[in-house]
Amino acid sequence: MNKLTLFLILIVSVFTVSCSTTMTGDKSKLAGKTWELEYITGPRITFEGLFPDRKPMISFAQETNMVTGNSGCNGYQTKYTLRGNMISFAEPELSTMMYCGDGETVFRKTMTQIDQYRIEADGKLVLMMGDTVMMRFKPAIK
Numbered sequence: 001m002n003k004l005t006l007f008l009i010l011i012v013s014v015f016t017v018s019c020s021t022t023m024t025g026d027k028s029k030l031a032g033k034t035w036e037l038e039y040i041t042g043p044r045i046t047f048e049g050l051f052p053d054r055k056p057m058i059s060f061a062q063e064t065n066m067v068t069g070n071s072g073c074n075g076y077q078t079k080y081t082l083r084g085n086m087i088s089f090a091e092p093e094l095s096t097m098m099y100c101g102d103g104e105t106v107f108r109k110t111m112t113q114i115d116q117y118r119i120e121a122d123g124k125l126v127l128m129m130g131d132t133v134m135m136r137f138k139p140a141i142k
Contacts, residue, residue, distance in 0.1 A: 029119050030082075031062035034069070035137035038124075042106045050103030057140060071107045073100030078111075087117045087127070110134050 037056040039047065050072070057069040060080070067089065068077045076092040089111050114135070116128040125137040 030060040030117075030125070032060075034059045034140040035125050036140040037072075037107070037135060038138050039133070039136040040106060040110060041132070041134050042110060043102070045102065050101070050106060053100070056103075056107050058137060072103040073098055074104060076108070085116055085118060088115060107135075 035058045037051070037058075040050070043050075054070065054072055056072045059068050060066075061068070065079055065081065066077055067080050068075070070076065071092065071094075074097065075095040077095065078092040079090045081088045091112060092108050111127075113129045114127045115130065118126050118128070120126060123139055126133055127135040127137075
């Protein structure tokens with residue numbers, strides 16, 4: 001009975017690992033794309049309420065370790081650091097100073113809390129704090 005239990009645990013473990021639906025640590029999959037935000041954790045305001053006119057975007061420049069984009073209203077840029085699946089962002093610098101509601105503040109604050117990322121099998125970029133999904137992006141349609 002003991003050997004059978006160990007065998008079953010081994011089979012389940014192999015199956016679980018082989019059926020994983022995420023990829024991590026491939027920075028080439030981050031660069032060369034523009035990503036559009038489709039989910040953000042935070043206040044009890046609907047996603048559409050936070051970003052009624054324009055969804056935040058992010059683009060990674062691998063050569064300079066910079067990200068650029070818009071935070072739902074104003075453009076921004078900041079440095080990022082990447083090691084394996086660990087990622088962090090410096091405080092985003094705004095290029096304009098329009099006020100467009102609370103969404104931008106939520107986006108910028110959340111961005112500085114990120115410490116991990118993964119790219120899911122369906123091609124979506126997930127930014128996390130620990131094991132908690134904080135933001136999810138889809139490739140932007142150009």
